[in-house]
Amino acid sequence: xxxxxxxxxxxxxxxxxxxxxxxxxxxxxxxxxxxxxxxxxxxxxxxxxxxxxxxxxxxxxxxxxxxxxxxxxxxxxxxxxxxxxxxxxxxxxxxxxxxxxxxxxxxxxxxxxxxxxxxxxxxxxxxxxxxxxxxxxxxxxxxxxxxxxxxxxxxxxxxxxxxxxxxxxxxxxxxxxxxxxxxxxxxxxxxxxxxxxxxxxxxxxxxxxxxxxxxxxxxxxxxxxxxxxxxxxxxxxxxxxxxxxxxxxxxxxxxxxxxxxxxxxxxxxxxxxxxxxxxxxxxxxxxxxxxxxxxxxxxxxxxxxxxxxxxxxxxxxxxxxxxxxxxxxxxxxxxxxxxxxxxxxxxxxxxxxxxxxxxxxxxxxxxxxxxxxxxxxxxxxxxxxxxxxxxxxxxxxxxxxxxxxxxxxxxx
RNA sequence: GGCCUCAUCUUCUAACGGUUAGGAAAUCGGGUUCUCAUCCCGGAAAUAGGAGUUCGAUUCUCCUUGAGGUCACCA
Numbered sequence: 001x002x003x004x005x006x007x008x009x010x011x012x013x014x015x016x017x018x019x020x021x022x023x024x025x026x027x028x029x030x031x032x033x034x035x036x037x038x039x040x041x042x043x044x045x046x047x048x049x050x051x052x053x054x055x056x057x058x059x060x061x062x063x064x065x066x067x068x069x070x071x072x073x074x075x076x077x078x079x080x081x082x083x084x085x086x087x088x089x090x091x092x093x094x095x096x097x098x099x100x101x102x103x104x105x106x107x108x109x110x111x112x113x114x115x116x117x118x119x120x121x122x123x124x125x126x127x128x129x130x131x132x133x134x135x136x137x138x139x140x141x142x143x144x145x146x147x148x149x150x151x152x153x154x155x156x157x158x159x160x161x162x163x164x165x166x167x168x169x170x171x172x173x174x175x176x177x178x179x180x181x182x183x184x185x186x187x188x189x190x191x192x193x194x195x196x197x198x199x200x201x202x203x204x205x206x207x208x209x210x211x212x213x214x215x216x217x218x219x220x221x222x223x224x225x226x227x228x229x230x231x232x233x234x235x236x237x238x239x240x241x242x243x244x245x246x247x248x249x250x251x252x253x254x255x256x257x258x259x260x261x262x263x264x265x266x267x268x269x270x271x272x273x274x275x276x277x278x279x280x281x282x283x284x285x286x287x288x289x290x291x292x293x294x295x296x297x298x299x300x301x302x303x304x305x306x307x308x309x310x311x312x313x314x315x316x317x318x319x320x321x322x323x324x325x326x327x328x329x330x331x332x333x334x335x336x337x338x339x340x341x342x343x344x345x346x347x348x349x350x351x352x353x354x355x356x357x358x359x360x361x362x363x364x365x366x367x368x369x370x371x372x373x374x375x376x377x378x379x380x381x382x383x384x385x386x387x388x389x390x391x392x393x394x395x396x397x398x399x400x401x402x403x404x405x406x407x408x409x410x411x412x
Numbered sequence: 413g414g415c416c417u418c419a420u421c422u423u424c425u426a427a428c429g430g431u432u433a434g435g436a437a438a439u440c441g442g443g444u445u446c447u448c449a450u451c452c453c454g455g456a457a458a459u460a461g462g463a464g465u466u467c468g469a470u471u472c473u474c475c476u477u478g479a480g481g482u483c484a485c486c487a
Contacts, residue, residue, distance in 0.1 A: 013487050048486055113485070120484090127413035129483045148485050165417070174415055174483080182485040189487045213416060213482035236418080237480070244479060275436095279425060283435045302425080304418050305480065312424065312437050322450075359449035 006038030008204045010064070010071075011193065013045045014056035017255040018063040020308060021238045021247035022208075024273045028235065029206045030069040031274070031296040041200060042074035044085045045193065047186040063256045067266050068289060073200075081200040086192050093187045096195050096225065097149060097180055105152045105224045106180060108143035111135070133177045149181040151191075151221060158216045163204070163233035163298040170216045178217050194218060198227045206233040206298075209305075210246075233298050237305040238276055247308050263336055263363020264313070268320040272313045277302040286319055318361045326350050329357060338367035340374040348373075 010026035012018070018026075026042075033040040042064065044057055061076055073079025083089055100106035109116075116132070123130035133153060143149050153176055159169035180191040187195075197205060212234050222229045240251040247253045259269055271287050280287075280295045287295070321329065330350050341349065352373045360369065 011487095015487080045487065051486065109485085116485090123483085124413085129414045131483080168416075170416065176483085179485055184485075186485090188485070193487090207487095209417075209481060210487080211482095216416090234417090239480085241423095246480075275424070277424090281426070283426075285424090285436050302418095306425090307423060309423050309437075315437055318449095356449085358451095 005201075006033055006036035006203050007041060007201050008033040008038065008206060009041040009043050009197070009200065009202050010069075011043040011045050011196075012060060013048065013051065013189075014053060014060065015048070015051045016053050016056055016249060017059050017257070019247065019249060019253035019256060020269075020273055020276075021253055023063060023067070023256050024238065024276060025206055025208060025235055026064060026069060027067070027270060027273055028233075028278075028296070028298070028301070029204070030064075030071075031293055032204055032206065032298065033072075034293045035296060038203070039072040040069070041079070041081075041084065041202070042071045042076075043196060043200070044075045044087075045189055046085060046087045047182075047189060047192055049087075049184065049186065059257070066257070066260055067270055084200075086196065087186070089192070089196065090185065090187075092199065093181070093192060093195055097187075097191075100151065100180070100224060101143060101149075103224070106143075106149050107137070107140040107152055109148040109150045109179070110137050110141055129173070131173070131176050136177060145181075145185060146183055148179045148183050150177045151180050151217075151224070153177050153217070153220050154224070155220075158219050160215070160219055160229075160232065163231055164236075164301045165212070165234050165303060168212075168215075174213065174216045175220050176217065178214075178221075190214065190217065191221070194221055194225070194227065197230055198225075202230050204231045204233055204298075206235065208235050209237050233301075236277055236302055239305045239307045241308050241310065246305075253308075259313075261364075263333070263366070264317050265320050265332070268313070268317040271320070272316050276306045276308070286316070314361045318359075321360050322358060324357075326354050326357070329353055333363045333366060336363040336366045338371065338374070340371065344374060 008029035010029050012022060012026070030040050032038070042060075044060075046052060046057075057075065061074075064071065071077070073081065073084060075084040078084070097106060111119075116135075119132070119135050120130045132150070133155070136152070141147070155172035155175040157169065157171050158175070159167065162168055178190050179188050181187050193205075196202075215232065215234075219229060237246040239245065240247045240253065243251070245251055256269070260266065267289055270289055270292065274287065274292050274296070275285070278296065278301050281300060324332070327350070330346070330353055333353070337349070352370050355373075356366070356369045360366070
């Protein structure tokens with residue numbers, strides 16, 4: 001593949017906030033695109049009308065903006081393949097569905113949900129996996145748009161290559177007649193993403209491990225549609241700090257914006273998220289965004305899941321903070337000063353910052369760490385101590401050295 | 413239960429089939445520092461188990477075990 005043709009996408013469903021687990025997929029897609037000087041596309045997969053969360057689309061945009069994952073095409077800015085919101089693309093799915101119907105590769109599902117559930121329960125009771133195609137109707141009715149439209153699959157063994165997982169293969173028993181269009185007229189993810197990726201010329205599909213099991217179905221669909229599959233890259237899950245569960249909102253995965261609100265640096269977050277499941281093979285731990293773009297590669301992504309360890313994020317953020325000049329640090333912490341600091345000027349606050357920079361892990365700690373610089377002591381003995389000329393630390397406050405804005409290592 | 417995937421210190425991870433299995437976080441100890449932190453030095457800490465291939469296996473193969481995913485008109 002020519003590098004200028006690399007087009008990756010981040011295509012979440014607007015069903016809530018972004019957390020470290022799902023934003024990593026977006027970060028990796030972005031890195032692949034930027035490294036290859038390709039395009040990064042942000043698409044919204046909003047075909048499940050019942051799970052939509054208001055404001056989730058704006059939240060997503062805010063997250064990628066703050067993390068610096070700039071996009072070239074998207075549901076907010078448009079692009080050559082607009083619209084990029086699946087709910088606005090219903091017309092583009094129709095001809096593809098019709099093509100399958102005409103070829104005898106799609107049919108109307110005549111059963112009620114209750115009937116299908118009964119089949120499902122039957123399979124469960126006999127401890128067998130459920131396969132709809134075992135109940136495939138012999139003479140399905142003409143599809144009138146009110147029933148689900150199902151894919152008439154061609155079950156067979158399949159093998160394919162995954163840019164992260166390597167060579168994979170499955171037997172015919174995993175291929176089934178998946179639903180393409182739901183009875184409400186919206187396509188399923190399974191159908192819509194394949195059409196959109198093809199129409200939008202997506203070169204790499206980078207997504208989480210939960211899609212691994214349905215990939216054989218997608219390959220079957222690609223074949224029926226006559227579409228050459230893109231490069232597939234499956235990311236391992238990020239595990240919650242406790243237990244063995246995938247990191248999820250339910251298990252307390254934090255909103256990415258919450259980290260920003262607590263005063264984590266976007267570049268530290270990006271560094272941290274990238275190193276969850278990826279490293280460049282050297283002993284380097286701290287990476288700038290530019291270095292990540294240069295060094296990232298899908299084939300060095302870990303196959304196994306990585307546990308989310310906030311202690312490591314804390315350390316990494318502290319390390320990034322220590323590298324900042326006082327001026328730059330001062331600029332970034334503007335929103336974190338406590339009320340008692342209001343009457344103090346910039347010069348004084350920068351001096352205070354210089355004193356705490358080395359131990360600062362995230363900006364929300366600032367009030368706690370600096371309160372005594374902004375309050376008059378009430379105890380007489382403390383006052384006496386403060387005026388003790390032998391107290392070197394306090395003398396530094398009068399020192400002019402911090403006005404030079406040197407990084408802390410350069411002082412002394 | 414079927415199918416798929418994965419498996420190195422507590423955690424994130426490194427190691428063309430040949431290393432005293434390395435680094436980082438956390439932790440413990442020491443040094444620097446008027447405190448804390450930073451910084452420096454050091455300690456403890458791992459190849460899940462069993463076969464096989466090989467002169468030699470963390471690395472290749474198989475089995476076992478464990479973990480995860482999936483079997484939705486969710487993505």
